[in-house]
Amino acid sequence: MSEMRDILLEQVERLLADQSGPETLRQVEAGVWPAALWAEVEALGLPLAMASEEAGGVALGWDDAVAVWVALGRAGAPVPLAESMAAAAFAPAAGFLALAQPDGTAMWGRAAAQVLAGDGALHAAGFTPGKAQPSNEPWDRATLPGGEATLLAGALVNSAKMAGGLEAVLTLSVDYANVRKQFGKPIGQFQAVSQQLSQAAGEVAAAGVAVANAGRAVARRGLGGAEFEIGAAKVITGEATALVAAVAHQVHAAIGFTQDYHLHFTTRRLWAWRDAFGNERFWAQRIGRAALARGGANAWPDLAAREDG
Amino acid sequence: MVGLRFDLRDTPPEAPALRAELRAFLAEAGRHWSPRVRAYSWMAFDRDFSREVGKRGWIGMTWPAAYGGGERSFLERYVTLEEMLAVGAPVGAHWIGDRQSGPLILRLGTEEQRREFIPRIVSGELAFAIGLSEPDSGSDLASLRTRAEKVPGGYRLNGRKVWTTNAHRCDFAITLLRTSPAPDPKLKHQGLTQLLVDLRASGIEIRPILDLAGEEGFNEITFDNVFVPDSLLIGVEGKGWEQATSELAFERSGPERYLSSLPLLTAAMDSLHDEPAAPEAVGRMLARANTLRQMSLSVAGMLQDGEAPAREAALIKDVGNDFEQALPDRIRALYAGPMPDDVAEMQTTMNMVARSYSLRGGTREILRGIIARQLGLR
Numbered sequence: 135m136s137e138m139r140d141i142l143l144e145q146v147e148r149l150l151a152d153q154s155g156p157e158t159l160r161q162v163e164a165g166v167w168p169a170a171l172w173a174e175v176e177a178l179g180l181p182l183a184m185a186s187e188e189a190g191g192v193a194l195g196w197d198d199a200v201a202v203w204v205a206l207g208r209a210g211a212p213v214p215l216a217e218s219m220a221a222a223a224f225a226p227a228a229g230f231l232a233l234a235q236p237d238g239t240a241m242w243g244r245a246a247a248q249v250l251a252g253d254g255a256l257h258a259a260g261f262t263p264g265k266a267q268p269s270n271e272p273w274d275r276a277t278l279p280g281g282e283a284t285l286l287a288g289a290l291v292n293s294a295k296m297a298g299g300l301e302a303v304l305t306l307s308v309d310y311a312n313v314r315k316q317f318g319k320p321i322g323q324f325q326a327v328s329q330q331l332s333q334a335a336g337e338v339a340a341a342g343v344a345v346a347n348a349g350r351a352v353a354r355r356g357l358g359g360a361e362f363e364i365g366a367a368k369v370i371t372g373e374a375t376a377l378v379a380a381v382a383h384q385v386h387a388a389i390g391f392t393q394d395y396h397l398h399f400t401t402r403r404l405w406a407w408r409d410a411f412g413n414e415r416f417w418a419q420r421i422g423r424a425a426l427a428r429g430g431a432n433a434w435p436d437l438a439a440r441e442d443g
Numbered sequence: 444m445v446g447l448r449f450d451l452r453d454t455p456p457e458a459p460a461l462r463a464e465l466r467a468f469l470a471e472a473g474r475h476w477s478p479r480v481r482a483y484s485w486m487a488f489d490r491d492f493s494r495e496v497g498k499r500g501w502i503g504m505t506w507p508a509a510y511g512g513g514e515r516s517f518l519e520r521y522v523t524l525e526e527m528l529a530v531g532a533p534v535g536a537h538w539i540g541d542r543q544s545g546p547l548i549l550r551l552g553t554e555e556q557r558r559e560f561i562p563r564i565v566s567g568e569l570a571f572a573i574g575l576s577e578p579d580s581g582s583d584l585a586s587l588r589t590r591a592e593k594v595p596g597g598y599r600l601n602g603r604k605v606w607t608t609n610a611h612r613c614d615f616a617i618t619l620l621r622t623s624p625a626p627d628p629k630l631k632h633q634g635l636t637q638l639l640v641d642l643r644a645s646g647i648e649i650r651p652i653l654d655l656a657g658e659e660g661f662n663e664i665t666f667d668n669v670f671v672p673d674s675l676l677i678g679v680e681g682k683g684w685e686q687a688t689s690e691l692a693f694e695r696s697g698p699e700r701y702l703s704s705l706p707l708l709t710a711a712m713d714s715l716h717d718e719p720a721a722p723e724a725v726g727r728m729l730a731r732a733n734t735l736r737q738m739s740l741s742v743a744g745m746l747q748d749g750e751a752p753a754r755e756a757a758l759i760k761d762v763g764n765d766f767e768q769a770l771p772d773r774i775r776a777l778y779a780g781p782m783p784d785d786v787a788e789m790q791t792t793m794n795m796v797a798r799s800y801s802l803r804g805g806t807r808e809i810l811r812g813i814i815a816r817q818l819g820l821r
């Protein structure tokens with residue numbers, strides 16, 4: 135863990151604690167660009183953090199960046215900072231940089247100075263609103279050059295945000311289970327409830343490890359050399375979302391089904407992020423096809439060799 | 444996450460060379476292992492194989508050289524374990540001694556016990572069983588009743604242990620016994636003591652029990668006035684519960700808690716090229732295997748640092764058991780027609796053996812209870 139990461143992480147966490155919450159997320163969903171928050175992250179130099187020093191950054195590594203994105207995800211990622219950081223790692227430039235999926239959709243495209251497209255280059259583009267998302271975050275659409283240049287980075291960004299969102303959902307659910315009383319005791323004392331939360335905790339832990347592992351792999355071998363780990367992270371965070379969101383809503387029952395209570399901000403985001411930049415099926419197929427082509431005899435040696443020096 | 448830490452670890456620098464050595468050995472040794480043997484893996488007992496493993500220095504790898512140990516790192520040991528499990532090696536004759544009994548004797552045993560037992564565990568000569576469960580005490584282990592009554596020069600044992608894996612093939616069992624009655628049911632953890640029991644001692648009857656797949660995998664042991672000398676007391680009389688539960692981080696954290704069924708995945712892959720559902724299914728399984736491996740390595744790293752990550756171990760065992768237990772069914776679901784013979788043999792056996800994954804070493808429900816407490820559910 136680098137010192138730089140600790141510093142940035144602390145800054146981001148403080149900023150999110152002070153200036154973000156359900157109200158910010160509600161504004162985002164109404165299509166209001168979080169200008170004040172973005173101004174703060176820019177003032178801290180965060181969007182360019184992954185760029186080289188000559189380009190105005192601090193050359194933050196992918197593994198450290200992932201830790202920052204997890205923190206963003208914990209807070210529901212009220213600003214598209216993760217996307218902008220990843221885009222700037224390819225092509226540093228001033229302002230908010232959107233990150234387009236291969237089909238030309240990009241979160242907050244309408245607010246972007248430029249967008250990193252599938253060809254790996256920045257473009258200025260006119261965006262129109264895209265398809266509705268469970269998160270109501272503005273996913274906008276533009277006609278852009280196709281290609282997969284952003285696919286791996288986008289999958290990593292989204293699985294990192296999911297790892298954070300999953301943690302937040304678990305914490306909220308455990309806290310609720312400790313305070314909500316029925317039959318004269320906290321519902322968390324019922325095994326039928328606590329066993330579900332324990333299972334969810336296993337998935338949350340797995341998601342965190344899968345994402346950290348992907349960040350480490352990219353830091354070591356570049357995005358291209360970490361396709362397996364990134365794909366695995368997207369698969370595991372996607373699978374974890376299915377279980378953890380289901381458990382969280384079951385434990386919260388009716389209150390969690392409302393707009394008023396804030397559980398939905400995170401679960402709806404998890405459901406949106408798991409479809410961004412390739413869902414579980416997409417990535418599992420890629421990983422699986424590559425492994426089947428290598429054959430059963432290589433499957434274990436390939437896995438074991440991944441982090442051997 | 445909520446007090447549970449899984450910091451990433453690297454495999455040790457020695458890993459590539461060690462793996463090459465292990466793979467060459469396992470390829471040769473494994474030429475005649477049947478799919479059924481591989482399906483049992485760390486419950487499969489093969490003393491000759493364990494002696495060969497011992498000869499190569501792969502038992503007691505982290506233990507002091509004074510007792511024949513290898514003084515290598517926990518992570519090197521980890522590499523050795525995972526290479527054995529990945530091919531379904533029949534490691535049952537040395538697994539328990541290496542994982543639990545040896546470390547226990549080194550930590551709490553007398554100098555005499557260390558000299559007596561450790562070198563012979565290292566060489567693969569001595570096989571250990573775990574004598575915890577009883578007919579009326581499973582998950583509620585502390586309720587156990589088998590008595591060890593103090594007599595001049597030792598203890599006299601009466602009662603029964605059950606489900607003791609491979610006891611009829613082993614030399615010794617580390618047992619947990621009641622040396623004094625619990626003062627009241629709430630204090631049942633008191634008065635328990637760990638004794639090393641020579642399974643050939645007079646008064647012991649070991650009756651193998653057929654498991655559902657048709658193997659004599661475990662046993663019922665009856666103790667009828669069995670004398671155990673004082674020299675086989677482990678640690679302190681009356682401290683058995685604390686001692687036994689401190690083994691749990693070792694017992695639950697290893698790669699055998701997620702890898703038990705991996706040999707089936709790799710065996711099946713080559714017959715699945717034309718199956719349209721295979722890439723996704725295989726991809727999901729490999730994604731999970733890789734993630735569990737990183738979690739498991741993380742726990743091995745904590746053991747290396749001298750920590751006792753019992754709660755992390757419970758969590759990885761739970762997530763790992765789910766994965767390894769579901770695998771045989773997921774493989775089966777990929778075949779519309781018959782599986783190739785060797786895959787079918789392994790799948791059929793493993794599907795039965797897999798029922799035990801979420802039972803042995805603490806059931807799923809017990810593990811989730813431990814995790815719940817760690818989460819702060821009160």
Ligand SMILES: Cc1cc2nc3c(=O)[nH]c(=O)nc-3n(C[C@H](O)[C@H](O)[C@H](O)COP(=O)(O)OP(=O)(O)OC[C@H]3O[C@@H](n4cnc5c(N)ncnc54)[C@H](O)[C@@H]3O)c2cc1C
Pocket residue numbers: 325572573574575576580581582583605606607608609660661799802803804805806807808809812
């Ligand atoms: C293949 C195999 C090998 C084994 N090898 C050994 C060995 O070598 N040595 C040894 O000592 N033991 C061994 N065991 C025994 C194993 O440790 C026990 O099976 C296990 O501890 C559960 O005990 P039980 O079978 O008596 O089930 P029980 O404890 O009776 O449990 C039955 C069911 O009730 C659930 N349950 C129990 N208590 C609770 C609770 N408080 N909350 C929620 N649910 C609960 C359990 O999870 C389980 O689903 C082995 C078991 C198997 C299957």
